[in-house]
Amino acid sequence: MKNQVQLITYVDRLGGGDLDALRTLLGGELKGLFGGVHLLPFFHPIDGADAGFDPIDHTLVDPRLGDWSAIRRLSADVDVMADVIVNHMSSDSPQFQDWRARGDASPYAGLFLTYDAVFPQGAREADLMAIYRPRPGLPFAPVTLGDGSKRLLWTTFTPQQIDIAVHHPQGRAYLDGILQTLADSGIRMVRLDAVGYAIKKAGASSFMMPETFAFIGDFAARARALGIEVLVEIHAYYQRQIEIARQVDWVYDFALPPLVLHALHAGDGAPLARWIGLRPSNALTVLDTHDGIGIIDIGADAADREGSPGLVAPEQLDALVERIHDASGGQSRLATGAAASNLDLYQVNCTFYDALGRDDGAYLAARAIQFFLPGVPQVYYVGLLAGENDMDLLTRSGVGRDINRHHYTPGEITQALQRPVVRALCDLIRLRNTHPAFGGRFELLPTAAGRLSMRWCLDVTALRLDVDLRQRVHTVVEETVEAEHAR
Structure with a gap:
């Protein structure tokens, strides 16, 4: 992976075009800014139940965006990262539809994880309560098969996202086929989406267990054999991020966004400075992504709150959430928790620019901190343009994370690139990409409070x-x- 700033974007939400239009934009108005681009799901379809994270066909580019030849053209100009959605696929996929119609006679029997595959003897209440959940409720959905029989399926996120039995030969073949398709199209980096939930075990949390680490290691080895680097996406207690980083190519520094916000809202850099001394260097630094601003990443371990404190105290974490809500004029409150249809229990939905009260100086200071930390910086397309909360889209969709998923027209991009805060951010990006010092040695300097x-x-x-x-x-x-x- 190049030691230069990367862009994270949806293909169709930055300029409203397709893959070739994005390639033109990267070589035109955004020329020289990015050494790589992470394309958020561009698979068929991009507008399912979860904005592309529920693919019907993970090996087909959505025809509205182009095809694999367009991916190859883009990857010839800039490093391209793609998602491998490890945990699940759409209930509208041909594989699931065939299994639902034919049951055990389907060639895809075994591909989808059923309740009884994990609990063959049934589950006790304690077994079900042990399951770690990113959203309220239990991770199961009923389905009626073609012969009238009923099965209970694992659905970690929504009933439209059917979990895959990743250790079954069908599951392994499905995922290996995705890796091969990506490798054949010039993609050399993948992000493993939702991989922390991929392994289920009776009586355990079914999240980031030793068996999960083993699966990640095996899958990463299969990817590397195809010349693909692996980024693991996990929102979890910070010590787990450190553990994960020892076993994979790259991890996200998800503790950074809330710690930077805490530092700038409270005038207190101590928790951030402590994290700088602990954090793994093989990290992609982010302030914003297509998801919300993570909170769990700096809080106490949910499984051991007394013995495993967070990077900030509970009252500091509560105060941070309230400061984000206040800075955004209450808009983030309307997009978070019970106000949103996808109830993420560990995130605040808000653009990073609004989380800082649209304060240009604070926003640029936050980006400078991000760019100076060891690792490879990624900038989300809304953040690149210092984007504000899209309340119209939130109102139309009712999906909390849509507050930070604006659809930019070409005219909006041109206009945004003329704003002083965006021009200054682009200058910081160019500095990070070109200054030779960033290839040297990093040090955190002693400073006064604040x-x-x-x-x-x-x-x-x-x-x-x-x-x-x-x-x-x-x-x-x-x-x-x-x-x-x-x-």
Whole structure:
């Protein structure tokens, strides 16, 4: 993976076009900004129950966006990352429809995870209560087969997203076929979506268990054999992120967004500085993605709150959530929790720009912190344009995360790129991509309360970032260091 800033985007929501239009945009108005692009699900269809994360056919590009030849053209210009949706597929998929019609006579019998495959002797109340849930309720949905019999299926997220039996030969063949298709189309990086839920075990949490780690390791090895790097997407207690990072190519630094918000809202950089000393370096740094702002990532371990405290105290975490709601004028409250149709229990839905009260100085300080940390930065397309909450889309869809999934027209992109905050962000991106110091050695510098400083050194050249967290401003200074210090 190139040590340059990456873009995260939906193909059709940045300019309203297809893959070739996105390629033109990256080579035109966005030229020189990104060393890679993470394409959020572009599979058939992009507008299912979960914005493409419930594919009917994971090996077919949605024809409205193009085809695999368009992916190959784009990957010839810029590194491309794609999602492998490991945990589930759409209930409208031909495989599921065939199994529902024919049952055990279907060639896809065994592909979908049933309740009794995990609980052959049935489950006790304690077994069901042990299951870790990202949303309210139990992860099961009933289905009636063609012969009139009924089965209970695992559906971790929605009834339209049917969990895959990943260890069954059918499940393994299904996932390997996706990897091969991506490799054949020039994709060299994949993100494993929802992989933390892929393994189920009676009496256990069925989330990030030792068996899950083993599955991730095996799947990553199969991907690497095809020349593909693997990014694991997990929202979890911060110590688990550290553990995961030791076993995979890349992890997300999901603790960073809430810690940066806490630092800038409370004028307190201590929790962020502590995390900088702990965090894995093989991380993709993000402030925003297509999902909400994670909260679980800096809180106490849900399974052991007393013995495993978070990066911030519970009262600080509660205060942060309220500050986001206040900064957004209450808009994030309308998109989060019981107000939203997809009840994410661990996220606040809001654009990062609105989470900081549309304060340009604070927003640029946050991006500077992101870009200066070790790892590879990713910038979400809404964040690139300092986007505001899309309340119209939220009202129309009722889906909380749509508040941060605006559909930009070409004219809106051109207009946004002229805003001073966006021009300054683009300058920061170019600095991060081109300054040689970022190929050197990183250090967190000692500072007074309410301030944060860090530096990159290569030979005798250094680039230092100073952030006044209380004034919510930053400065970047190039300096010369003594040769002995540089080593």
